[in-house]
Amino acid sequence: MSTTGLSVFEQLIADFQNASTWLELALLALCLALAFGITRMLRKHFASDTSVWLGPTALRGALFPLLTxxxxxxxxxxxxxxxxxxxxxMAGSLLLSLAVIRFVVRVLSKTFPNSTAARxxxxVFSWLAWGVAVLxxxxxxxxxxxxxxxxxxxxxxxxxxxxTLIEGLLSAGLMMVAVLWASSLFEQRVLNQVVSDLSMRKVAMNITRTVLITVGLLVSLSIVGVDLTALSVMGGAVGVGLGFGMQKIASNYVSGFLVLIExxxxxxxxxxxxxxxxRITDIKTRFTVIRASNGRESIVPNETLITQRVENLTRFDQRFSLTTDIVVELNSDVEQVRALLLAAAAAQPRVLKAPAPSVLLVEILAYGLQFSLTYYIADPVNxxxxxxxxxxxxxxxGLRAAQVALAVPQQRLSWPSETPIEGVVPVVKNGADFIGHA
Structure with missing residues (x-):
């Protein structure tokens, strides 16, 4: 190995001495300038920050190093x-590694934007690619x-x-990246234009990605030389695993497709x-993401959406109801309180005029009157x-301007009271202790 390595370095030194450095560097600079100009021109006509080839800038996409x-x-x-x-x-080897790294990184960042494993x-792939380029x-x-x-x-x-093992892992990884890129391209060019419904688009995307990943994995295994007939045994083992240990995962997977299809x-x-x-923000293969108005997210297994009660608060006319409950004193004017509540709701620009807000006297309590104001908005996503x-x-x-007081609930008093309150005496009613005024 030492003799071979010595001859290699001697050959490199000979090539360096025989090469015309300034001419090659000038040609390299010309290639870089031409590639940058072509990439920038293409970005003006097909500008897209999500493009794998063009990227957010002309220098950050995979097309620039590939053209160079x-x-x-x-x-x-x-x-x-x-x-x-x-x-x-030397530049050709480095540019080839850079083009492959850019392509892999851009595809993974689009497919798994917040994945630590992808990062x-x-x-690891970048270091390996640069190492191969140097060698x-x-x-x-x-x-x-x-x-x-x-x-x-x-x-x-x-x-x-x-x-062989390294080549197999490398070919399988590159095949998976190519499959993810093909599925993403199919979603952008075909599904987004043909399928308008988000749920059906998600179904088509999941099916397409599953089929492409399966085909890509089989092709990469055959390239390495793995006998595909041996996979029948593994398929049987996977079937048994799905029936026993992975039944919940399989149930959530199938439930996700049912939710999207129905x-x-x-x-x-x-x-x-x-x-x-x-609000449902995404329906994945195993779970559904629900985001509240305050930003909190809930991860709900898809099986829950099939087997348990779920309230869909979104009507087909996109109206969403909100309520406000208050309790005023018993001697309050009912019509005055109703008018105040209706005026407060009608004054808000996002509250719909039709259906109009409504006020109900829902309960007469011992200490006050309970009113419920119901009103509707058309943009709950905001x-x-x-x-x-x-x-x-x-x-x-409005209540303060009209001098309408809110009721104060009666409080329980321990009997007998250890520290008597001035002006308040215990009153016994139906076996319960309440506060009464002397």
Whole structure:
């Protein structure tokens, strides 16, 4: 290995001495400028921050290093007929690694925007890609591959070389990334334009991604040389696992498709599940994300949406009801209180005029009259608490202006009282102790 390594470095030194450095650097700068100009021109016509190839800027997409690589290869092929090429060959290896890294990173960041595992995979893959690029530039890649091929690992009765294992993992990973990119492209170019319903679009996207991942995994295994007939045994084991240990996961998976297909609940609906009220923001394969107006999120298993009671608070006419309850003193004027409550609701711009707000005297208590104000809004996605707060503030201001007092509930008094209160004597009524005024 030392002799081979010495000859490699001697060859590098010879190429460096024979190469025309300034000419190659000038050609490299020209390739970079042409690639940047083409990428920037394309971004003006097909500008998209979510594009894998173009990226948020001309330099951050995968297209810029790929175009530069093609131009460098062309320049290298032409210049090699006249002299030794050194710098363009080094730049070609680095640009190839950069293009692959950009593509993988952009696809994973779009598919898993908040995944820590995806970020870790990106870093590991980037270091490996740069390492391969450096070895290829120095001419040591072939020697390293031969050394890895000579190392074997025993997997049962089968002996697999370390090189084959690495190539298998690499091909499977790149195939999965390509599948994720293809499914994302299919969603943007086809599903978003053909399917308008969010739930049906989610169903089509889940089915497409599942099929593509399965096909990509089978293709990558066959490329490595794995006998696909051996997968029948694994398929049987997976079936048994789904029937016993993974029945909850399978149930949630199937329930997610049923929710999306039946469309009783849709993305964007306001629902109440097990006392938690909010808006459905996403329906995933195993769970549904419900976000409340205060920003809290609830993760609900899809099986719960099928087997338990779920209240859909969103009507087909997109009206959403809110309530405000108050208790005033017994001697208050009922019509005056009703008018104050209706005026407080009608004064808010987000409260609908039709259906109009309504006030009910829901209960006559021993210490006051309980009223319930019901009003409707058409945009619950913009928040509900702020509307309820505005109505409550207007109600309180109206009651104070009209000098209508809120009732104070009677409190229980311990009997006998250890510390008597002046002006208050215990009163016994129906076996219970209440406060009474002397």
């Amino acid at each position: 690589l093609v131009l460098v290869w062309i320049a290298q092929a032409v210049l090699a007929h006249y002299q030794q090429v050194f710098w363009l060959r 870790l995979f990106e870093q 290829a530039s120095l001419g040591l890649l072939q020697d390293v591959m031969q050394e890895l091929d000579s190392l074997h690992l025993a997997l049962g009765k089968t002996s697999v070389s370390l090189l 469309r009783a609940l849709r993305i964007g609906d306001n629902v109440r599940v097990d006392g938690f009220e909010g 928040g509900q608490g702020n509307v309820r707060s505005d109505v409550n503030i207007a109600v309180l201001a």
